[in-house]
Amino acid sequence: MTELHEDVSVADEPSPGPPTSEERLLRAATTLFSDKGFEATRTRDISTMAGLSPSAMYVHFPSKEDLLFQLVRRSNERALALVLSAVAPFTDPIDRVRALVREFSIMHARNFRRARIAQYESRHLSPEHHEVVAETRLQIRLAAIREVQNGIDQGVFLIPDPRVAVLAIMSLAVDICRWYSPDGEFTPAELGDINADLVLRILHAPGY
Amino acid sequence: MTELHEDVSVADEPSPGPPTSEERLLRAATTLFSDKGFEATRTRDISTMAGLSPSAMYVHFPSKEDLLFQLVRRSNERALALVLSAVAPFTDPIDRVRALVREFSIMHARNFRRARIAQYESRHLSPEHHEVVAETRLQIRLAAIREVQNGIDQGVFLIPDPRVAVLAIMSLAVDICRWYSPDGEFTPAELGDINADLVLRILHAPGY
Numbered sequence: 001m002t003e004l005h006e007d008v009s010v011a012d013e014p015s016p017g018p019p020t021s022e023e024r025l026l027r028a029a030t031t032l033f034s035d036k037g038f039e040a041t042r043t044r045d046i047s048t049m050a051g052l053s054p055s056a057m058y059v060h061f062p063s064k065e066d067l068l069f070q071l072v073r074r075s076n077e078r079a080l081a082l083v084l085s086a087v088a089p090f091t092d093p094i095d096r097v098r099a100l101v102r103e104f105s106i107m108h109a110r111n112f113r114r115a116r117i118a119q120y121e122s123r124h125l126s127p128e129h130h131e132v133v134a135e136t137r138l139q140i141r142l143a144a145i146r147e148v149q150n151g152i153d154q155g156v157f158l159i160p161d162p163r164v165a166v167l168a169i170m171s172l173a174v175d176i177c178r179w180y181s182p183d184g185e186f187t188p189a190e191l192g193d194i195n196a197d198l199v200l201r202i203l204h205a206p207g208y
Numbered sequence: 209m210t211e212l213h214e215d216v217s218v219a220d221e222p223s224p225g226p227p228t229s230e231e232r233l234l235r236a237a238t239t240l241f242s243d244k245g246f247e248a249t250r251t252r253d254i255s256t257m258a259g260l261s262p263s264a265m266y267v268h269f270p271s272k273e274d275l276l277f278q279l280v281r282r283s284n285e286r287a288l289a290l291v292l293s294a295v296a297p298f299t300d301p302i303d304r305v306r307a308l309v310r311e312f313s314i315m316h317a318r319n320f321r322r323a324r325i326a327q328y329e330s331r332h333l334s335p336e337h338h339e340v341v342a343e344t345r346l347q348i349r350l351a352a353i354r355e356v357q358n359g360i361d362q363g364v365f366l367i368p369d370p371r372v373a374v375l376a377i378m379s380l381a382v383d384i385c386r387w388y389s390p391d392g393e394f395t396p397a398e399l400g401d402i403n404a405d406l407v408l409r410i411l412h413a414p415g416y
Contacts, residue, residue: 037245037247120328168406171379175382178328198372
C-alpha cells in the first residue's frame, strides 16, 4: 500500500493546504480502481476511503463512471501537456524526440497506477466520455508523428513509415506501467533514457 | 462479443468433438475475466455461461482463482513453447530473433483477450501460483536474452546491454494485447513483421 500512496501523491504538483473532498475522492478512486478494477469497486468503497458519505460524493461526481472519466481525462491531458512541453525547449529533431520519449516513459513509471487505470480501465467509459479521451490520445499520437516526420524531412531519421516508429514510442512507454515496480531493476529516469536510446536506434539517428 | 468468441476459439488447435466441461469453463472464464475483470466476475457467472451448475464447476476447478491460474499458466506455457519452436528451424541469429519476435507478437494479437488476462489479471493469483507463472515468464525472458547474446557473440548484433533489447522485445509484443483490435490498422502477421524489423534495428543487425 505504500507504493500506492506514493504513486497517488508524488505525481502532481502538491496543492497547498489539506486535500479537498474532490481530491480525496480522486485519490481513493485511483487506489481502488488500480487495485480491484473499476467493475469490482463499489461507489461506497470510494466514499468510505475518502472519509465522506456516499451522498457527499455525488455532489462532486454524479457516478462512479464519471469519477473514472475524470481520472482518465486528467491522465491523458497531463500526458499531452507533458509531451508538448518536453519538446518545446529544443530545435534539433534528435533532442526533441529524446525529450518526448524520455518524459513520456518517466511519466508511465512514476504514475504507474494512474497510467494503468487510463490504459486498462478506460474500456468502462461511456461512449461519449470515450470519445473525449480518444481525441486527447490522438493529439498525443499526432505530436509524436510530427516529431518523427520532422526528423525524416530534415534527413536526420531514416525510417520508411513514421507510424511504425510512433507505434514503438507508444508501446515502449505505455508498457512500463504494466510491469514497473518501485523496487525493480530500473529507476524511472533510467527507463526514460533506455527508451529514448531504443527509439533513436529505431529511427537510425546518427550516433545511435 | 463476436471478436471475443473468435479470440477464444481461433487460438488453440481445434479439439475433435464437442468441447468438454473443462474447456467450456475455461472459455467462459476467458470471456468474463477479460470483459469484467477477475474481481468483478462471480463464480456462478462462469458456470452459468458454461452451461453447468456451480457444483459441477468445482469438480474441475476448486476455486475461481484456480481457474485464473489454469488460464494464466497455459498462456505462459504456450508462449514459452512458441518462442522455443519459433527459433528452432534457424541457425542465423537474425533469422532466430526475427522468428522469435514475429511469433511472440502474432500470439499477442491473435490471442489478445487471453493475453490481457495473463498480463493484467495475474496480480490476483495466490503467491504460490504466482511463483509458478513467474518461473515460466523467466524462461521466456532467458530464451530471448540467449538469442540476443548469441547474436552479440557472433558479432551480428551491436548493443551494449542485451537486457535492454529484451525489454524492448517483451514490451513491443506484449503491448499489442492492450490496443489490438481485429478491425484495426494492422493484421497480426503485419504486426509480427513490424516488431521484428523494429527489434533488428534496435540490435543494429546488418541490413536493418
